Amino acid sequence: MALVSMATILCCCWVSAAERFDDGELGEIFPLAKNDHTQLGRLLDTGRIALHHSRNEEAESIFKQAIEVDRHSVRAHYGLAYAYFEQGRFAKSQGEALECTFLDPRNNRPRLLMGRCFEAMGRFADASAIYRQIINKQQNHAFDKRLAHDRLETIEGLSEHGDPSAERYGAIGEEYGGKKVNWDKSHFPLKVAIFCDPEMTDLIAPFKQDVTRAFEMWCKASQGGFTYRFVTNQAHADIVCKLIRIKRDKSEGNNILGLTKGDRDDHKINEFNFSRVEVFWDKTWNLAKLNDTVVHEVGHALGLGHSSNPRDVMFPYSMPPYAGYISARDRNSIRFAFR
Numbered sequence: 088m089a090l091v092s093m094a095t096i097l098c099c100c101w102v103s104a105a106e107r108f109d110d111g112e113l114g115e116i117f118p119l120a121k122n123d124h125t126q127l128g129r130l131l132d133t134g135r136i137a138l139h140h141s142r143n144e145e146a147e148s149i150f151k152q153a154i155e156v157d158r159h160s161v162r163a164h165y166g167l168a169y170a171y172f173e174q175g176r177f178a179k180s181q182g183e184a185l186e187c188t189f190l191d192p193r194n195n196r197p198r199l200l201m202g203r204c205f206e207a208m209g210r211f212a213d214a215s216a217i218y219r220q221i222i223n224k225q226q227n228h229a230f231d232k233r234l235a236h237d238r239l240e241t242i243e244g245l246s247e248h249g250d251p252s253a254e255r256y257g258a259i260g261e262e263y264g265g266k267k268v269n270w271d272k273s274h275f276p277l278k279v280a281i282f283c284d285p286e287m288t289d290l291i292a293p294f295k296q297d298v299t300r301a302f303e304m305w306c307k308a309s310q311g312g313f314t315y316r317f318v319t320n321q322a323h324a325d326i327v328c329k330l331i332r333i334k335r336d337k338s339e340g341n342n343i344l345g346l347t348k349g350d351r352d353d354h355k356i357n358e359f360n361f362s363r364v365e366v367f368w369d370k371t372w373n374l375a376k377l378n379d380t381v382v383h384e385v386g387h388a389l390g391l392g393h394s395s396n397p398r399d400v401m402f403p404y405s406m407p408p409y410a411g412y413i414s415a416r417d418r419n420s421i422r423f424a425f426r
C-alpha cells in the first residue's frame with residue numbers, strides 16, 4: 088500500500104497511572120525510621136521496603152500487624168492504604184486513608200490518596216471535592232495544593248471523553264463533536280504487521296503473542312465487525328505494531344506506555360488509511376504492563392477514542408486492576424466503531 092498524501096495524523100497515547108505513586112511521594116510522608124528499633128519502627132520499615140518492591144500483599148499483612156501494635160499510628164494506616172491501592176482494592180484503601188485524616192487532620196497526603204481512590208472508582212465528583220478541600224485550606228501547603236490542582240485538571244480533562252456511565256464512549260474523530268473515523272471494508276481483512284526492536288530478543292515472542300491476543304479480543308468483541316490477517320512485510324500492512332525502547336524525553340515524561348497514530352487521505356478524511364502502534368518498553372516494566380498497553384493501543388488503531396471510565400480498557404491512564412480486560416462499554420464502542 089503506497090502511503091501518499093497523508094493528511095491528518097490522529098494521535099493517542101496511554102500513560103501509566105503508577106508514576107503518580109512513585110516511591111518519592113511515599114518516602115516524603117513515610118520516611119524509613121532507621122533508628123527506631125521498637126517493634127513498631129521495625130514493622131513500618133519492613134512494610135515500606137515490601138511496598139517499594141511491589142510485594143503488596145506482604146506489605147498489607149505487615150502494616151496490619153503494625154496497626155495491632157499501635158492503632159493510632161498514621162504511618163501504619165497510610166502504609167496499609169497504600170498497599171490496598173497498589174492491589175486495586177480502592178474502597179479498602181480509601182477507608183484507611185480516611186482513618187489517617189482523622190488521626191492527622193493537617194496532613195494532606197492521605198486526602199490526596201483518598202482522591203485517587205475515588206478517581207479509580209470513577210467517583211470523580213467525590214475526588215474533585217477532596218482536591219478542592221486541599222486547595223481551599225487556610226494553611227499554605229504549596230506543594231500539596233499544586234498536586235491537588237494537577238489532579239483537578241486531569242479530572243476536568245476526562246470530561247472531554249463523555250459521560251462515564253453512557254452506553255459507549257467515542258470513536259476516534261468524535262471528540263469535540265466531529266465525525267468518527269473508521270476503517271472502510273475495502274481494507275478487510277486488515278493487514279497487520281508486527282515489528283520488535285531486534286535487540287529486545289526476550290520480548291519478541293511475548294509481544295507477538297500480546298498483539299495476536301489483542302486482535303482476537305477486539306475482533307470477538309466487535310462481533311465480526313472486521314476481519315484481519317497478519318503479514319510479514321510492513322510495506323503491505325494497514326496496521327503496524329512496533330515494540331521499541333522508551334524514549335527518555337523529559338518534556339514528555341517517562342511514563343508514556345504507548346502511542347498510536349492514524350493516517351487519513353486528504354479526500355477521505357473519515358477513513359483510516361494506515362495506523363501505527365508504538366509500544367514502549369523500559370526494563371523496569373513487566374509483561375502484564377506490556378499486554379495491557381498492547382490491548383489499549385490496538386483499540387486506538389481500530390478506531391477507538393478514549394473513555395472517561397477507569398473500568399474501560401480505553402481509559403487514558405493505565406489502571407492495573409481493570410487494564411487489559413474488555414468491559415461492556417468497550418464492547419459497545421468497538422461495535423459502533425465498525426458500524
Ligand SMILES: [Zn+2]
Pocket residue numbers: 099100101383387393401402403
Ligand atoms: Zn490512549
